[in-house]
Amino acid sequence: MDASLRTTPHRPAARAAERSRLRLVVIQTLALTLFVTLLARLWFLQVAEGEDYAAMAADQSVRDIVVQPQRGLVVDAQGRPLVANRLSWVVSVDRSVLAKLAADERGKLVARVADAVEMKASEVEAKLVDCGKENAEVGTCWNGTAFQPVPVATDVDQAVALRVLEQPEDYPGVVAEQQNVRSYPSPFGVNAAHVLGYLSPITADEFAQAKAKDDRSVNGASVVGRAGVEKQYDAWLRGMPGYKRVSVDHMGRVKGDDSQVEATPGDTLVTTVDAKVQAVVEKELARSIAKQRTIVDSVTGRKFVADSGAAVVMEAKTGRIVAMASAPTYDPEVWVDGISSKELARLYSEEAGTPLLSRATQGQFAPGSTWKPFMSAAALGNGYSTDTRLPCASSYRVGNRDFKNHESGAYGVIGFAKALEVSCNTFFYRIGHDYWKKYGSDVSDVDAKDPLVEGAKDFGFGATTGVDLPGEASGRIADRTWKRSYYESQKDYYCGISNKPRDSETSDFLYRFSREFCIEGFAYRAGDAVNFAIGQGDTLVTPLQLARGYAAIANGGTLYEPRVAKAVVSPEGEVLQEIAPKVQGTVSTSKKALTFLDNALKGVSTAGTMAWKLGGFPTDEIPIRSKTGTAEVYGKQSTGWVASYSEDYVVVMMISQAGTGSGATGDSIAKIYETLYGVVDGEAKGAKAAVPGTTPNANLPRFSADGTILPPLVEKGKSR
Template sequence: GLIYDRNGNLLVGNKVILTVTLTRQVAKTDPWIIPKLAATLSITPQQVSAALTNPNYSIYKPVPVEFNVPRSVAMLIEEQSSNFPGVQVTLTTERYYPNGNMLAQMLGHTGQITGAEMTSPTYQGYAPDAIIGQAGIEESFNSVLEGQNGTTTYEVNALNQVVKTLAVKPAIPGNDLVLPIDLGLQNTLDTALANQINALHSSVDPTTGIHPPATSGAAVVMDVTNGDILAMSSYPSYDPSLWVGGISESNYLNIESPTNGTPALDRVIQGEYTPGSTFKLATATAALNTGLISPYTNINDPGYFQIPGNCSGKCRFHNAGNEALGSLNIIKALAASDDVFFYTLGYQFYAKAGQYGSTPIQDMANKYGFGEITGISLPGEQSGRVDSLATREALYKAAPKAFNPPGWYTGDNIEMAFGQGETVITPLQLADAYATFANGGTRFAPKIAAAAVTPNGVLAKSYPSVVKDRVPLPSSTRGPMLTGFEEAISAPFGTVGATGAFNGFPSSFPLAGKTGTAQTNHVEPDALLVVFGPANTPKYVVAVVIDQGGYGAQADSPVVKAVFNYLISHTIGPIVLPKAST
C-alpha cells in the first residue's frame, strides 16, 4: 500500500520497473548465458551467479538478476530473445520516495525477508523472497501495507522442471496508510533545523567563547489535544531510496557511521539526552502537588545553595551563570530557570523523605512519561531513564566498569531535581510531557498513524488516540507553573525573553515553554527547548534538541519560531482519506 500525509500528499509510493530474470535450468544447461547476460546488464558474472544460488528465490520461478533495468537494455534483450535463452523482462514494482530525505528514519524501508525472520511466528508462511517492512512505519505497519500474496500451483517432473500451471490465486493489494503528518509543516521543520545547525557552526557561543559543534539534532511537533505527530525531524538524514533494490555496503556504512552523524538513527525516538532544566516540569509539579511549597513560597537565591550541616564531597551548588536572583517564587524560578530554587527543592525532598517518600520527583517524572517508552507505533524507541538509587543499581549491574558503585546521597537528589545526573530522555518524551501539562494532565501515546484505507478508497481502520496516564494538575499547581512557562518566553527576565528571540511575535498567539542547557562530557552543552501554544488554549507543542548546540534559548529558538510562524499562517485541517488507488 501507499503512505500519505494528512492532506493526501504522497509520502511513499510504488513505481513500475523493468526486471530481468533468468531460469536456473537454462543457466545450468547453457552456462555461457551467464557472462553474456552480465555484460549486457553491466554487472559481473559473479553477481548473476549469486542471484541464481540465492536460496530465497523459488526453485520453480525465474530468478531476478537485475532490477530497474534501463528501457533500452530491456528492448535489446526482447528484440534479440533468441540470443538470450531463459531470459525474460518482466514488470515489477519497487518503493519510491517523492520527498527525498524527508522523514527517512520515520518512514523506514522495505527489504527481502531474512532467514532469521523466516523462523519468526510473525512471518510464518511467508515466501523466501518476500519483501517486508524492515524499519520505521514500513515495519510497524507491514501487516496493513503488504496485502496478501498470490500463489501459483505448478506441476513439476522428477527434475523439478515445471510441466504446467495448475492454478493461480491472484494477490490482494495492501491497504494505504494515512499519517497525521503535515507535509508543509514537515518541510518547514526540516529546513529550520538543518539551517540552524549549520548556522551554529559559524557562530560563537558568548558563554563558552567557542563555535558550537552542533553535531546533530532532533525536533518534533505534536497536537497536544490528541497526541497526533504533525512533524518530526532527525538531523542528519539520508535518502531512503538507497535501500531500494538492496543497499550497497558503502552506503550502509555511510548512514550508520558516527563520523557522518549516524543518519540512520531516528533521534526523535532513539536519541537520549540529559534534560537539564526542562526536567523542572516534574520537580515543580511534585513540589506543588505534595504541598512541599505553595505558589506563594519564596526562596532566597544568593547565587548558590549550600548543603546544611556536616557535608563532605560537593556541598555547594552554583547557578549555571553564577547569577544571584534574590527572593523568588515558583513562577519566577521557572521563568528565569533559577537553579538554586530547584536545588533547594531537591534538598528538602531528600531531608523530608519520611514525610514525602524517597522518590516523589521520580514518581512525578514517571507520570509525565520520563523513563518509559511513549507507546508510539515505531520500532526501536528508547525508554530513557530517571535517576534514582534503583536506576544506578541497574546501570552498575549491567556495566560495572562504566558506572560507579551505586549510592544515593543529598547531592544526588539535588542534581536530579534540576535535570542532571543519570537522567536521560528522548525528544519525543520531552514533547509528550509538556503536551500533557499543556492540555491539563492527559498523557497521550504519540500517534503516528491516522487511518488505513483500502485501494478502493474505503476506510479499513481508524487509529484512535490512546491515553497512557493522567497527571493531577489542580489550578493551584498548573496556574503558577503556566505563568512561569509563559514568562520564560515573554518576560525580560525569562530565559528566552531575555534574548528577544520572539520579539514581535503576535500577542494573539501567546507561547509558553522551558529551556534546557544540559551539561555533558563535551565542552559545549546540549541545547533543549520545548514550547507550546497558544498558551491560553494550547493546541501545539514543539520540542527541539541540538547536540552540543550551546544554550537552549539561543540555539533552538529560531527553529521553534519558524514552526509557530507556519502554524499561525497555515491551518492544520482534518485528516483527508485518499481516493481509490490507480
C-alpha cells in the same frame, strides 16, 4: 528273432520326446502368463489410472511463480503521497535453465548479464546463491523458491531490458519485466525517513515463522518493513501475493502462461503527518544545525559540533504527530535496489552520525532546564505552594562543592514562576536538597522516598510512550534503584582497576574514579539529588517523551500514546480502521498547579529566556508557553533544548553540542509557529497557515473511485 526283442531299443527315445513336449508346454504356458500379466499391467496404467498419470506428467511441465502484490501507499493527513510505488525494469535469471548449461556456457551467460546491467559477474553470482548456504551473503542471497526467476538488477534502463527480451538466444533463461518498487514523492521536499522507514528482503527465519503460522501474505521473495510505519503497519501495507502457473519445456524454459491468481494490493495508511509542516521542521532543524556549526563556543573556544538533533510537533489535545524530524538522516531510496554493504556500514557508522538512529524516538539526552516544570509540578504537590519563595543565588553549596547557575544570574528571593522564567538552577537545587535531607540522607537506602523522582515518573518519563513506531527508547530516571543497579553491573570492572597498582595505560583520573566507585559507587548522595532537580546527571529523555510531557501540561493532565497513523483504507477507498488517540494515563498534578505552570511558562516566552526569539510573534493573540534548556554533557559541548506549546500544538527541538537552548533552536521554534499559524509580518493570517483551517482536521482524505486522493473537508469554524 522274436518281435518283442526287436522293439525294446526304441522305448527310451519315446520317453525323451515326451519330456521335450512337456517342457515346451510349460514354457508356452509361462510365456502366455507373462504376456497376459503385461497386458493387464498396461491396461491398469493406461486405462484404470491413466488420468492420474497424465495429470502428474502435466504437472511436471508447469511451474508456480509468485506474483508480488503492489504495496499500499502511505499518505499524509491531507492525502499527499509520502510513499508510493513506481514501475521499474527488473532483470531476473532462471536458475533452472542456468543449471542445465555447461560450466563454461554458464559462466559466459552470467558475464553477459553482468555486462548488460553494469554489474560485476561476482555480484550477479552472489544474488543467485540460496540463503542458508555456506557461501551466501546476508542481504544479497536469494530467499525465494527454486522455480522463481531471481532478480539480479533493478531500475535497469529500458533499452537494456528490451535487448534482453529481443535476443533470447543470447540470454537463455534471463527475464526482463516491469515490477513495482517503492518510490518517495517527497511533497514539499520532505524526507521523513525515520517516520516512514524502509524495506528489505524477508529472512529465512521470518519466512519459516510465517509458514508455521500459515501466513500466506509473505513468501520467500517478499520484502518486509524494517523501520518506521513500514514496519509497524507492515501487515496492512504488504497485500496478498498472487500466483501464476507457467508451462515449461524439457529444458525448463517458459513456453507460456497456464493460469493466474491475481495479487491483492496492500492497504493505504493515512498518517497524522502534515507534509507542509514536516518540510518546514526538517529545513529549520538542518538550518539551525548548520548555523551553530559556524559559531564559536565561548566555553570550549571551538566551533559548536552540532552533531545531531531532533524536532517534534504534536497535537496537544490528542498526542498525534504532525511532524517529526531527526538529523542526521538518510535517503530511503538507497534501500530500493538493494543496499550495498558499504552503504549499510555508513548508516550504522558513528563517524557518519549513525543516520539510521531516530533521535526523536531513540535518541536519549539529558533534558537540562526543560525538566524544571515537571520538578515544579512534583514540588507543588509535596509541601511547596505557589506562594513559596526561595533564594536564587549565583551558586548553592552542597558539602564542599558549589553548584552554580549556568543560564541565569542571581535574582534574590523568588517564586516558582520567576524561577521558571529566568531558569534559576539554585532555586531548584534547594528543593532537591531539601527532599534528600528530609527523606534520603541514608545514601544506601534504595527505597527512600523522593517526590521529584515520583513526579517525573508520573509524567511518563523512564518508560516508553507507546508511540506506534518500532524501537522506541525508554529514557532513564537516574534514581536510587538505577544507581544501585548500575553499580552492581560495573563494580567488577572498576574494582579490578583499583585493586591493582596504577600502570602507565591508566590515567590518574580513571584510577581515582575507579577507587571511589568501587568503595561507594552505590551511594545516592546530595549531589545526585540536586542534579536530578535541574535535569542534569544521568537522567535521560527522548524528544518525544519531552513533547508528550509538555502536552500533558497543555491539555490538563492527560498522557496520550503518540500516534503517527490515523487510518487504514482499502485499495477501493473503504475505511478499514480508524486509529483513534489512546490515553495511557493521567498525571496526579492538580488542575490548579497545571494552570499555574501554564501561566508561568507564558512568562518564559514574553519576558524570560525565550522572549528574545519570539519578539515578532503575536503572543498576545496566540500565547506560546516555553522552556529553554542547556544540558551539560561530560566531555562534550552542551545540548540545547526548547520545549514549547500553544493551545493547539507542542513544538520541541534539541541539538546536541550546540550551546544554549534558545540560542541554538529559538529562531527555528519561532519559524515553526509562524508556519503553523500563518504569521506574516507579526500578524496571524489563517489562510496562510500550513494546515488548512489552522488546526488539525479530524476528517480523513477523500478517496475517489479512480484512485485519486483528495484533501479532507475543512471543518467549519476551525480557522482563527
